Amino acid sequence: MQTKKEDIEQRIIEVATDEFMKKGYENTSMRVIAYKANTSLGNIYHYFKNKDLLLQAIILPTLENIEYMMDQHINNSKDNMLTKDEAMAYADHLDELFEQSELRCFLDKKVVIILNLESSSLLERKEKLLKKLQEHIQLHFHMQENGHYSKLIIDVLADCLRHVLIEYEDIEQAKIEFINVFKLFCTGIIGQMKC
Amino acid sequence: MQTKKEDIEQRIIEVATDEFMKKGYENTSMRVIAYKANTSLGNIYHYFKNKDLLLQAIILPTLENIEYMMDQHINNSKDNMLTKDEAMAYADHLDELFEQSELRCFLDKKVVIILNLESSSLLERKEKLLKKLQEHIQLHFHMQENGHYSKLIIDVLADCLRHVLIEYEDIEQAKIEFINVFKLFCTGIIGQMKC
Amino acid sequence: MQTKKEDIEQRIIEVATDEFMKKGYENTSMRVIAYKANTSLGNIYHYFKNKDLLLQAIILPTLENIEYMMDQHINNSKDNMLTKDEAMAYADHLDELFEQSELRCFLDKKVVIILNLESSSLLERKEKLLKKLQEHIQLHFHMQENGHYSKLIIDVLADCLRHVLIEYEDIEQAKIEFINVFKLFCTGIIGQMKC
Amino acid sequence: MQTKKEDIEQRIIEVATDEFMKKGYENTSMRVIAYKANTSLGNIYHYFKNKDLLLQAIILPTLENIEYMMDQHINNSKDNMLTKDEAMAYADHLDELFEQSELRCFLDKKVVIILNLESSSLLERKEKLLKKLQEHIQLHFHMQENGHYSKLIIDVLADCLRHVLIEYEDIEQAKIEFINVFKLFCTGIIGQMKC
């Protein structure tokens, strides 16, 4: 039973994405991926040289995209810091603003995978991204701190994402829920803002 | 080469506690514990019949303590729901109140282990505890929701704890940091309160 | 270095069957099976998910066959109890009758394995079979006892089988020997019959 | 808590004897013996250098006794072969004759241990004994065979013994049962005798 190349490669990627998101990269076995993708273990290695490269095939585009967006966003907003009131307004209208906001690109299974990564060759790159994200959050919200709030906010983000993405198959519902939760924490952060 | 019993058993427990907290119970191998505790794999089994019982030796007292405190706290606060203003005041003075607050007993490596537990015979017990915590949070903050926020809040709690406990060897510093972060999220939650 | 699938799987089964018969399922190590089957330990798990399933692959067909034959035999012989003389005659002509007799299906390495089983998921099923066999023997030979003789007769059966199967590679010789031994004990049993 | 030397050594021997009989030498762990004998693992090694020597302490006297009795018995009965009628009579009166018969010394937990031995340094000695026993049975019952009946008879003996010794704590009851079973098979054997 032979399928078009695209077909099976895609299937492997989809299955792997799902498993990586739900169980984490480290706790997912190639065997299970093969089984759920309806192919043989050996065949996965035909498409992907090893587990790490399978991971890369899945998350690298997303990772690069985020890296790029982050850079853009940071440049754009350098002299565009929000005041407390602006931030509040932003949070209040997040529903409508979401699609145009950079936040949108986080609502993605692959982001969850990245944020939960504990090993793999991409770990370093993830850390770098996190640091950038963190710095940006600090800037954005006028935080004067040693990095803990911002770090945590990112973890919370990851948690939120995993929760809503696992809970709701339907991406629209996931979005609504995500926004709700995000708003909640936004309010907290904003509450701490000095101006 | 023989050491005082307390010595090595304690070392195993310390190493295991640390590893369990940092990597999670499931992703920690007995080999690594043995290696870091400077003993042989077989010798661990001299002190602890199996991995699960090693875990229990570490977290059971803490678990029981929390269970007890939760029950106490819930009974005491049954007809003592906070208004928005009271909650705000509570958050503001958390620094002074912390030591007497039930929150204090959460600042513990073992709590992190518990909250991240994914298997083991204690899983069920953890789930029960979480449900109780969740219900209490809902009650405490007048939440009318399907459980997502409250579930998330707990995950955030776990994250906070792990972060500050890993970052600061010194428990006092960890405390200060934990309170700060907790306050931040409190503000968010309180911001959502209706009354 | 790869062999035809049948080849190595068959070799594993043959080696395991032999070892299980000679040493018992419990006292046979997977390592030894791998070694004697000229393959690696891991590779056995390629063919058989675990030790218990390797056992099942070996004995299940035989077990089911015996279960079926027992049921048939019991139904057929319900109102057909042997008199002493008939039994004697039966024993005397066992050589000729053997091939058509239900006894034939016992002359099998796998039966030895079954009869000596002490653990495994099939233990219960073995016990059930034994009870049936026992009851049947009691009925067949008009025994009025507490179960000890009949239990023992079965153990003896197992012993006989193991002996002749180990001693004689050639199944025909084993058969002759088995019949001889069986006759010997049969006559003994009959000598005690009341009618 | 220190006891008289005799005391604890005796306790170890008793426990070990029981376990060895019930589960076999190979499947009994020193740990279990220590636990059931209410002492420490290390202490067993104080009394017995290793597992094999513990076994020897238990069965060697019995083994030597049997070896001696066998030699005596064989010499005595060289020109004293039984006729069929005599053998029958012997079987019939086994109850009364048992105590004076050499058979008596077989009704012993240690004999069961010996007969089921599969490894240990005494294995060879056991085999030698078995061969002697076998030859004697052949002589005694005028068998002209290649050794299979006689070998089997011995296995049956072992089975009988284990059964009755495990089933009945009370040695008297065990004896009665053993005689019964033995008679049963005896009669069978005699039924085959030519003269």
Added chain:
DNA sequence: GATGAATGAGGCTTCATTCAT
């Protein structure tokens, strides 16, 4: 005498990976 700490080998099993076909 007695204890328990310590070790190393071996038990079953899973996993990522390679390779011949």
Added chain:
DNA sequence: AATGAATGAAGCCTCATTCAT
């Protein structure tokens, strides 16, 4: 392109045994 055979390392655990105290 695809399969499945094969391996070796690592996972948890038990066991006989040794040795310092």
